[in-house]
Amino acid sequence: MSGVWTVAEVSDGGIKGISFELLGAARSLANNLAEPVGTVLIGHEVANLADELFAHGADRVLVAEHPALASFAPERHARVIGDFATAYAPQVLLIGHTGSGKEIAGRLAARLDVSVITDCVALQLVDAQVRCTRPIFGGSMLTTAVATKGITFATIRPKAFARPAPAIGRPGEVLQLAVSAACLVARTEVVEVVNETSTAISLTDAEIVCAGGRGVGSAEKFELIERLAKELGAAVGASRAVVDAGWRPHKEQVGQTGKTVSPKLYIAAGISGAIQHLVGMRSSDTIVAINTDPEAPIMKVANLAVTADLLEVIPKVIEELKILKGAAV
Amino acid sequence: MKIVVCVKYVPDTNEPKRLKSDLALQRNGVQSVINPMDEYALEIALKWKDADPALEVVTLTMGPEEAKGVIKKCLAKGADRAVLLQDPALGGSDALSTSRTLAAAIAKIGKVDAVLCGIRSSDGDCNVVGPAIAELLDWPQLTYCKEAQLDQAARYVQVQREADGALEIVRAALPVLLTVTKCAFEPRLATFKGITAANKKELLVWSLADLNLSANQVGWEGATVKVMSFSEPPPRPAGQVLSGSPAEVARKMVEYLHTLKLV
Numbered sequence A: 001m002s003g004v005w006t007v008a009e010v011s012d013g014g015i016k017g018i019s020f021e022l023l024g025a026a027r028s029l030a031n032n033l034a035e036p037v038g039t040v041l042i043g044h045e046v047a048n049l050a051d052e053l054f055a056h057g058a059d060r061v062l063v064a065e066h067p068a069l070a071s072f073a074p075e076r077h078a079r080v081i082g083d084f085a086t087a088y089a090p091q092v093l094l095i096g097h098t099g100s101g102k103e104i105a106g107r108l109a110a111r112l113d114v115s116v117i118t119d120c121v122a123l124q125l126v127d128a129q130v131r132c133t134r135p136i137f138g139g140s141m142l143t144t145a146v147a148t149k150g151i152t153f154a155t156i157r158p159k160a161f162a163r164p165a166p167a168i169g170r171p172g173e174v175l176q177l178a179v180s181a182a183c184l185v186a187r188t189e190v191v192e193v194v195n196e197t198s199t200a201i202s203l204t205d206a207e208i209v210c211a212g213g214r215g216v217g218s219a220e221k222f223e224l225i226e227r228l229a230k231e232l233g234a235a236v237g238a239s240r241a242v243v244d245a246g247w248r249p250h251k252e253q254v255g256q257t258g259k260t261v262s263p264k265l266y267i268a269a270g271i272s273g274a275i276q277h278l279v280g281m282r283s284s285d286t287i288v289a290i291n292t293d294p295e296a297p298i299m300k301v302a303n304l305a306v307t308a309d310l311l312e313v314i315p316k317v318i319e320e321l322k323i324l325k326g327a328a329v
Numbered sequence B: 001m002k003i004v005v006c007v008k009y010v011p012d013t014n015e016p017k018r019l020k021s022d023l024a025l026q027r028n029g030v031q032s033v034i035n036p037m038d039e040y041a042l043e044i045a046l047k048w049k050d051a052d053p054a055l056e057v058v059t060l061t062m063g064p065e066e067a068k069g070v071i072k073k074c075l076a077k078g079a080d081r082a083v084l085l086q087d088p089a090l091g092g093s094d095a096l097s098t099s100r101t102l103a104a105a106i107a108k109i110g111k112v113d114a115v116l117c118g119i120r121s122s123d124g125d126c127n128v129v130g131p132a133i134a135e136l137l138d139w140p141q142l143t144y145c146k147e148a149q150l151d152q153a154a155r156y157v158q159v160q161r162e163a164d165g166a167l168e169i170v171r172a173a174l175p176v177l178l179t180v181t182k183c184a185f186e187p188r189l190a191t192f193k194g195i196t197a198a199n200k201k202e203l204l205v206w207s208l209a210d211l212n213l214s215a216n217q218v219g220w221e222g223a224t225v226k227v228m229s230f231s232e233p234p235p236r237p238a239g240q241v242l243s244g245s246p247a248e249v250a251r252k253m254v255e256y257l258h259t260l261k262l263v
């Protein structure tokens, strides 16, 4: 077994941010282990993206290209990565705890015959073992685990590791992985893709999330949250109460039965902070709560607890942000 | 046609979490519930059964004796029978050995056309078990399903799934494994009649000996991941409180964000 390996995520012909965060996590482990960092890059005509991975810390990029791999398909991708693991016997394999990463983690664990340590927020090398720390019970506790047989296979929580500063022109080695016919199974068929929201910032990728709850008052008034989000370059989030009320789609729901996010900044406006909501956002770096009730549970976890009517304050915040932007140009 | 729904028994999110000295979860005295996402998986299967009462819905749980309470609720809602996997040898299973155990039970149940799982559990939150079962059975998977239609005659399932940034309509031929996320509908409640009927339904308890697995593939022995320690997350620093006129509060809030270089 050798090498610390990551799997890059590609979409719309570009490398997704999580891929660089994985390199950040891999680089410090690899330095301590005195092992190289490799990245598996899967797709169609993606080899040109290798330089960007080298710049962010990869020493080797293993390219697996095929037209049938142009879009993400869990079975195919899991098989390709499985073939890679058989050929290269990685010591450590890191993938993103992202929508697509979660789809392949289980399949890959079964193929590699080792379990996976999911949603890791810290990795530490102690006595030649990689200790992986992950939140459980929605972040109310942390647990540290190690792989005891063979490869350490972990999924990494988005935004938990910093993206390394790129060193443009850093050299690296490009390797090719032959894609076998067995990898190209197609047992599912996409009939239709509806409601493509490519312009909106994805909730789990966003650096800033601007979330609204029942306190916003109505579906129409949510426009205020959207305006604030736009001003901040943020993704819009929602509590379950507003999703259940039909004000917002479920894909925006944060919490136990929605998404887990850990952005740099989470603004919770008119959200009470029920435990089922908190588990989805309490690992955010900075939490700002706007609530008329100073005793609301969200105010206890907030770094900045703003006791105010959101309908009055948010328009003013938007004004202030515009002034700030105006001053910057 | 036969559908298996994997149902996990989890501690209630509202309850404080305790751990025993051997690092296993302290479950005694903690109120336990059906894993919320599994309730939606069960609801999809029961909707299929509403359309065709001949469809057989079997729930599958790996868990302790106390899980029976949760399983009875599933039977009361309309599942036909239940299998509970219970064996001291299963203690300490990791995500893969759990999947291996469930896959072996699905094989033993036999002639299963579809398996439905919640996308993740509210306690372990691994998101692994569904796809791992699919791989072990060599089945395709349809993940993040919000709605699913079963076409028994043509033998396929078509789902609406919440993909990254888009809603996709995808289909796969049976047998197939579905992972289910929160749906637009709420799971049904058990009726009084259902609760009475549940007492007469079959609740099979299988041990490791009933499965085509050896002791070194499951539990502590089969686990390839070892938990070393648990800890409390670092407490969040005490927050600042802001109040005053909207204009003043807004100015201070933006100032705060600006100081932290967030805006």
Ligand SMILES: Cc1cc2nc3c(=O)[nH]c(=O)nc-3n(C[C@H](O)[C@H](O)[C@H](O)COP(=O)(O)OP(=O)(O)OC[C@H]3O[C@@H](n4cnc5c(N)ncnc54)[C@H](O)[C@@H]3O)c2cc1C
Pocket (backbone or CB within 6 Å): A212, A213, A214, A215, A216, A238, A239, A240, A241, A242, A253, A254, A255, A256, A257, A258, A259, A269, A270, A271, A272, A273, A274, A275, A276, A277, A280, A290, A291, A292, A293, A296, A308, A309, A310, A311, B036
């Ligand atoms: C199994 C299960 C799973 C769940 N999963 C989730 C989940 O994934 N995500 C989730 O969010 N919830 C989830 N919930 C629901 C959760 O328990 C709460 O009911 C929900 O989060 C409440 O939403 P809210 O904070 O928007 O509404 P409320 O609790 O009604 O809070 C509204 C808040 O707005 C404030 N407010 C009102 N007017 C104003 C104003 N003008 N200006 C400022 N503040 C104002 C109020 O003071 C209050 O604090 C789940 C529940 C269960 C049982």
